[in-house]
Amino acid sequence: MKGFTRYLSGFSIENKIFVSNILIIIVSISTLAFFANNISQKAIIEKAVNNSSRELVLIDNNLKTLRFTIEDYSKILASDFRLQNVLYNDLLSDADAGYKPVEGLNNLSMNKTLSETMSNIVEPNTKIKAVSILTAKNQWVDVGFADNDYAARIFGPMNETAKHSYLPVWTGLIRFKFLYEGEDNVFAVSKTVIHKDTGKTIGRVVLYVKESVIASIYESTNSYKGGEFYILDRNGKIISSQNKANLYRDFAETTSIPIPLGDHTNFIQGRGNHKVLVSTNRFEPLQWSIVSVIPIDEITVELKEINRLIMSIGVLCLLLAFIVSFRLSRSITRPIFQLSKTIRRIRKGELNVRSTYQSTNEIGYLSDGFNSLMDQIEALMAEIVEKQKTKSEVEFKLLQSQVKPHFLYNTVETIISLIKLNMKSEAISAAKYMADFYKISLSKGNDVISIREELRLTESYLEIQQLRYVEYMEYTMHVEEEILNGSIPKLTLQPIVENAIYHGLKMNKEKGVLQITGRLCYGHIQIEVYDNGAGMDEARTKAILMEPAGPKDNSSFGARSVHNRIVMLYGYKYGLEIESVAGYYTKVIIRLPLPNPQEE
Template sequence: MKNNAINYSENMLSIMSEDIYKNKEFLERASIELSMNEEIANNLINYKFMDGKEKNEFLKYMNDYLSKKLSLLPNLAEVEIISKDYEVTYMQGFKYFKREDIERYADESENGLFWFSTILNNEPHICIVTPVKQDNSIVGYVFMAIKSEVFASSFSLFNIGKGSEIFIIDDKNNIIISENNLNSNFILEETDLNKFLKDKGAKDTARSIVVNGENYVATYRKLKGFNWYIASMTPYDFINADIQSLRKEMTIIGLLFTLVVLIFSYFLYSSIKVPLYNLLNKMKRVSEGDLKVLVNDTYEDEIGVISDNFDSMLKRVNELIEKTKLQEVEKRDLEIRMLQAQINPHFLFNTLNSLKWTALMNQDYTVSEGLSSLAELLRNTIIDKNELVTIREELENIKNYVVIQKIRYGNSFDVQYEVDELLLENKVIKFILQPIVENSIIHGIDENKENQKIIIKIMSEEENILISIKDNGKGFNSKEKVKDNKLSGIGWNNVDERIKLTFGLGYGTTIYSEVNKGTIVKIVIPKSI
């Protein structure tokens, strides 16, 4: 029976001690937050130099600040901001602290936060003193007085029964707080209890004592973070009668606490997981090219802020893409309108046809053929707005171009075509071959050299089409020349980029050349798209 009583009392004090410690931590955080406020520290330094207006502004700031920060401290009785010279610069309460108490306890707190108990307005209070520091120097103090109920509320966690007592004492056995408002000399008057509590350093933290002829179990426990102790006196009769009930209560409390923790953990996990997974999923879709997705997160936490910024960024990206597309369309239309404004296509074709027939009448067949080819090239350039044409049409453009160039260069070169006819209806970018052939003619052909050829091959290569333009002309150092990025006035990168923009990064051009041996340009495009 004695062991049951002791275990009961020790468990009870352990739970109460933890609850008191939580309240202590909460109060300390509030006090430390005040002491670390830069506005408070600056005003403490300058307080004795401040005029009435500045002091009123400081009071207004403190009232506004404390009304927000200390609203969760219903048991707060007094807050005082004290200068280093022990002058009260701010007070909220009833001016409980005396000058001598302020000086005494301020000095005690110089090594850190200090707790003490006192009687204010005939009621027990728990007080905290926290030094205010700036650059590791003390510039003032924060005094907070809290009604004893803030700790005494922990006593109500258990029904200690009739005749039981719970109290908090300091290291000198002075009663700070008690369940039933015990006289501060109560311990001194009870010989057994006084003797037991004087030996608080011993391993024996529980003992049977006799008070007024009745058997009690007396236990004590050091409060974490304090130089204080919580002690209890519990009648044997109550412990034996209530031990079974206690076990049930503790089991129920434990289960309820576990349930609350699980529910809280679930909601906490869900509040993080759901929006985070949603955000990651939308980011993945964006990385795959879908720029139309929106997170639409309604949460107001950090993930919600990130989601809102992500949505804003996507909206801006889409706006820029649409703006770029519109600008490209407008630019193309403008170029066409400018070209059409400069010269009437029909007038140009009619003029070329007239010149062609004039050349035929004069039996100048070379000029006639050149004018006919030029007319076709201009028709495909001005009238046909399609970016993609068939390989058959592109070859016709090249043949017309070659006819015109042969008029200029004579028969100093010849062009051969080796084309897989099954590929003629596949699509290719219009005029993608012309700048490469032009480059071979202008920079590759040596007019003093005979039997110069340009060979255009178009063949199938698995799922792709391989086009090669090869000449046996002058050639060049490909590493140095490619750096110049020029192909007959049109950037080689421009040709390569047009292919990549149209068909994808897996397609494009490659140049191989060797001095005095010739040049070959290879183009890889997909089959019909």
């Protein structure tokens, strides 16, 4: 970089302007192309998100329709009078009395009746593959569709919960065997059969729906090549997928995508060329999740054409920029030489020199701006001198506040009173707190100390004040460990605490509370001093940090001095802020910069 700078130093000013303009234009065009590409990509992805969301809503609606249809068929079958008569007669049969229970279910006419009843609600008339019937005596009826032995092993006998569950119940994905087609992946929907006259539970019907029926809902829906849909159960297992090898597997382990949470979720997962757009929709009736996974590369195919267009326009703009930049550099260089003469004189110390070049073009504006800048520099120099004077006055008043003779006098009086009352341990504690207070307040002449030391100083002050005004106050401190190494002007908290006691808590008839809290807050340290004392009205709150009306107006010197010291040390981003409601509370917020890691 230094070699390149030395190389440019040999250029004429005209060439420097020309090269600089070209570089700026190249960077601008590149930046524009970059943001245009990003904006286009975001727009395309947002479009894909909307399309994916619409597809998921469509799948959700189709699933709802399928669910209602299957459940309606289960209700129709469970209420069919022929099925109810067969199941009810079987329930009334008494094996011990010599009546054979199998007569009503397995004789040829009854078998035919059941077959006719179920044939209307299975393939090819509907999307239901087969139906099983479980009697109240836990007998599975074989009507030539489902393997009843398989059903008995999977579902077992009817339990008490099933007897009192009158709504259709869906199982998860299961492997089931059919008599003529072997095993397949199905969802089972069971419905308790309630006799319409007696209200007794006389059996249960189970309808089987193939997973492929569910998959057919979304197989023709995907708008993007390479996109996939999944349906997950409540545990994150895949219960429907275009790739049947993924069934029964954990979604997160199979796809390396975290299990999506929430009703409607869209996020991008992966890195580089392996990024995918993941969209989800919650199918609440069965607590399923419909998940769409689309490769980002497939979504952004049309972005390549946009990039080619941007490159073509960029090359044309760059050629035009070469011509304009060359002519512009020539028009600028001549008046610049005249302005440079004035600058060289100022470098020699002639600060009152001003440019005499007058024009309405940009160089004329530059000349006027340069003159204005020099005027502002002179004004700033005068302001700096005034600020230094003000700083000296503040530091002098700070030095006076460090001595605190009235506090020393009052503390000594308190110690004497405690000794007279034969409260020697309290007197010793007061003396120790006073020693700690003055030891830290002196701080070897340092005006800035750590927050940890400032809190110790303030705690010593509060402990002494609590001995004196035990009927007025109690206090608490809660400060985060992370900010204790931060810097703070010495005696920042003490004046604020003193004001809270004398102008807040003592004004109340009842005992008050003073709270000091400190924490990290949005990139800075924030310390709050809160009291539930007398409070102030809005006009008084605003006036506290303002400059005094006259030399004798020292009513709020403590808070104003603290605020000014913080501003001088750290800038106008930091300082005090006061909130108060008359008769209720006052809160002083102190903002300080974060601690420097090197100092820790």
